[in-house]
Amino acid sequence: MSGLRTAFLPRPLHPGAWWLWAIGLATAASRTTNPLLLLLLVAAAGYVVAARRTPAPWSRSYAAFLRLGLLVIALRMALQVLFGSTGAGHVLVTLPQLPLPSWAVGVSIGGPVTAEDMLAAAYEGLRLATILACVGAANSLANPSRLLRVVPGALYEVGVAVVVAMTLAPQLVTEAGRLRQARRLRGRPDRGLRSVVGVALPLLESSLDRSLQLAAAMDSRGYGRTAGVPPRTRRLTGALVLLGLTGAALGSFGLLDGGSPQLAGLPVLGWPLLLIGAAAAGAGFALGGRRVGRSRYRPDPWALPEWLVTGAGVGTAVTFLAAVVVDPTALTAPVSPPAWPGLPLLPLVGVLLALVPAWAAPPVSTARRAAPPRVPASERVAA
Numbered sequence: 001m002s003g004l005r006t007a008f009l010p011r012p013l014h015p016g017a018w019w020l021w022a023i024g025l026a027t028a029a030s031r032t033t034n035p036l037l038l039l040l041l042v043a044a045a046g047y048v049v050a051a052r053r054t055p056a057p058w059s060r061s062y063a064a065f066l067r068l069g070l071l072v073i074a075l076r077m078a079l080q081v082l083f084g085s086t087g088a089g090h091v092l093v094t095l096p097q098l099p100l101p102s103w104a105v106g107v108s109i110g111g112p113v114t115a116e117d118m119l120a121a122a123y124e125g126l127r128l129a130t131i132l133a134c135v136g137a138a139n140s141l142a143n144p145s146r147l148l149r150v151v152p153g154a155l156y157e158v159g160v161a162v163v164v165a166m167t168l169a170p171q172l173v174t175e176a177g178r179l180r181q182a183r184r185l186r187g188r189p190d191r192g193l194r195s196v197v198g199v200a201l202p203l204l205e206s207s208l209d210r211s212l213q214l215a216a217a218m219d220s221r222g223y224g225r226t227a228g229v230p231p232r233t234r235r236l237t238g239a240l241v242l243l244g245l246t247g248a249a250l251g252s253f254g255l256l257d258g259g260s261p262q263l264a265g266l267p268v269l270g271w272p273l274l275l276i277g278a279a280a281a282g283a284g285f286a287l288g289g290r291r292v293g294r295s296r297y298r299p300d301p302w303a304l305p306e307w308l309v310t311g312a313g314v315g316t317a318v319t320f321l322a323a324v325v326v327d328p329t330a331l332t333a334p335v336s337p338p339a340w341p342g343l344p345l346l347p348l349v350g351v352l353l354a355l356v357p358a359w360a361a362p363p364v365s366t367a368r369r370a371a372p373p374r375v376p377a378s379e380r381v382a383a
Helices: 002-007 015-030 035-052 057-083 115-141 144-150 153-166 168-185 193-220 231-256 270-291 304-326 345-354 377-382
Strands: 091-098 109-114
Touching: 015 035, 015 115, 015 144, 015 304, 015 345, 035 057, 035 115, 035 345, 057 109, 057 115, 057 168, 109 115, 168 193, 231 270, 304 345
Parallel strands: none
Antiparallel strands: 091 109
């Protein structure tokens, strides 16, 4: 029982568990256009972020991803107005249509804009915005530098590049907030187009500065140094990893794509490609780990909370995939004719599973350093 109690003591959760949970939520969101389910997934991810985020600078990036999602919805609807008009349904407005050559069949620029087309575009944009919100939740909860520790040796260089890319958005959000606060202190406007122009140049300068500092730090730590491995082994490792990741990507696409060949409601090409790709990638990782000498100081534990958080994400994805087999129409919002979407029970259970990390993950340590003792004014003057 003591081990069970210590597993839930305040500590940072393994970053891999947060990303697996977020990938499970994103997989569930990719299977539906039901706005009620998508909004519930966004709310569940936001609740977990609010309950388990740390005071780190990157923990405030979830709101930035939500704003990016709103921009994606607006952009998707704008593209539908300009290029995706079908003319079927209730016409809202008719735009001037540009005549196109005969080889551009099925493409239209302008024309009638219908309510059904706009509603379908809004649902598709909301689905992509929900996936972005899941990625933002992982960015807010997982420490990118700690995630680099668990990257296999064969993907160490690629992992460094991915981790650096993932830290870009949180760092930009933090730096933009610092610059806006500096403008407020100077009595300058921090909202509107004028503030954007005033923040853009310092933000670019600080980004370039940070890139140079990062490059110098990586060079001083011997980045790119490898152990003595024969060239044949390196080529074999690269081929296995490349083929494995390609097979895993194609297999995952086959599982997520509703148009792939199916047998008894299950994707035929998804699981075989995914398993073969995972096996090949695992062999490449095992061989590639020999050429990178790494030491771990205080390795991140993988205990019961990590299993619960990962299981919550996998359970959410499984419930949505099962709902596609049981009742595919329940996950599709009615567009023609427009109607209020339903709320199926099985995906709703998946949304409840997505909330499990709010209690299963270890609590964040709220201990703060004690404030220095206050010195009386008379003693400060005397000093």
